[in-house]
Amino acid sequence: MIPSFSDIEIAHNKIKNQIHKTPILTSTIINEICGCVLYFKCENLQKTGSFKIRGATNSILNLSEEDRHRGVVAHSSGNHAQALAYAAKQNNVKAYIVMPNNAPKVKINAVKDYGAEIIFCEPNINAREEETNKIIEKYGSKIIHPFNYFDTIAGQGTCAKEVFEEFNDLDFLVTPIGGGGLMSGSLISRNTLNPKCKVFGVEPEEVDDAYRSLNSGRIEINLTTNTICDGLLTNLGELTFEIIKNNIDGILLVNDFEVRKAQTLIIQRMKIVVEPSSATVFAAVIKNKEIFKNKKVGLIITGGNIDINL
């Protein structure tokens, strides 16, 4: 079932007290570089360092009483793992996170700090799913999907809702596409709050499954994972593909060189820490100046979970 805008409103009321209303930042210098007016919605400054806390919190708050007692499970080494661990802890629900045994220590520690139980597995999809199924069999825990899930999409939609409520005259909203949860929620919020605003997705050139899926009309899978954008490696799900193919205005592609340049510019000029996946949207604007010329453009900066060397 596809969430409606009123599902996003309900989600927003539920999660409001457990998330930050993140700031929307602007920069004169950055605008001069791009030739348009950019509004950076800073989900990197969100709790757990990414927008994923929105969908995770909504999913936790919608558990039945029985599910609450049995806990939740997810396999992820990324931002969803941290978000689910944190949201579960805030609401006294047990979280099991299946992580590959080669996951970066900083991510393992973050999930541990948030109080989740980590189950390590070999770093491949089969092992991940096997360990996840073991948890489900053993504890009856509910799996919380990072994107292809009603409550997740409704939660992610609250981010674009905040953008449109603060700036109702945007010409464009640009967000990265991984599994498509954030994009799906953004499209639903756009349709109600600012139907004239065009919504573009951005993908790394080598992980362009959503771009190819729109062209072929069916869910395409990624042939490589050769990109620094570690948050965008997944394919679309059936639910997110359905929403995206019927509503999106286009997908732009960027390469890793462009992403790194954009990421560096944001960090140096805007003084915020952004992960490569987030910098894709700014890279796409720099690359396609003619599309955005003199327009008002919202960018969702999805996360900031990287290691920084001082």
Place this chain on the structure above:
Amino acid sequence: MIPSFSDIEIAHNKIKNQIHKTPILTSTIINEICGCVLYFKCENLQKTGSFKIRGATNSILNLSEEDRHRGVVAHSSGNHAQALAYAAKQNNVKAYIVMPNNAPKVKINAVKDYGAEIIFCEPNINAREEETNKIIEKYGSKIIHPFNYFDTIAGQGTCAKEVFEEFNDLDFLVTPIGGGGLMSGSLISRNTLNPKCKVFGVEPEEVDDAYRSLNSGRIEINLTTNTICDGLLTNLGELTFEIIKNNIDGILLVNDFEVRKAQTLIIQRMKIVVEPSSATVFAAVIKNKEIFKNKKVGLIITGGNIDINL
């Protein structure tokens, strides 16, 4: 002459449209680490990457018509240089910035980008002052002091004003002390908006001139500049010392090891780029947990102008 709170209000109305109202961020994890509730006033996200734009813009906007035509001059390799260059450009005033010829390229480029004319000099105080005097003689330009100046102090006071207007129940406000301009303005705002709030300054252990000045009752100079806090190397001025000695509640000292640890924690957990001088305030809270236990504490994060290696 010492600015009153109404001078700060007048300054705020003048500069409002040329600066950001910077966000005040919070973090559950950071609060757990400290055992108190911290409010980070993010002047690192301010235009030119520091609070200095407040005083610089106010100084520029208060120039007489004659002074506007003759331009402004400052000797600085730090945040004041960038701020004055930017504020001057925004208001069509010529800025001359005297910088040591060994200043980091990134800072030289930033000042250039903001359109100021740079005059290089040998890296010592005599050479700086000599070059500055040459500019004053040649063009009649007005020198804009980075802290010991009425308009600068009134401008810097707008930062704490914004903090107190958003949170009127703070128990403490903590800010770094370099030349004392920000501290002076903060104290004046505190006296009117929240007289019960205690205001603490923070200095690096090896550059503790303000701490010693309060003890001795006269302006002490720094014996070393041996610290990573490059924004806090200056001594107090007569005007700022006068305000600080009559109003401040105390000065805390931190060492560079503590500062680097605090800086790393802020960058990793809060996803914002902060310079060492800014991290001093957080380091002081971590070091003095018993003072701040369970209290509401505002921290002014003064700037974010560092090189980051990705």
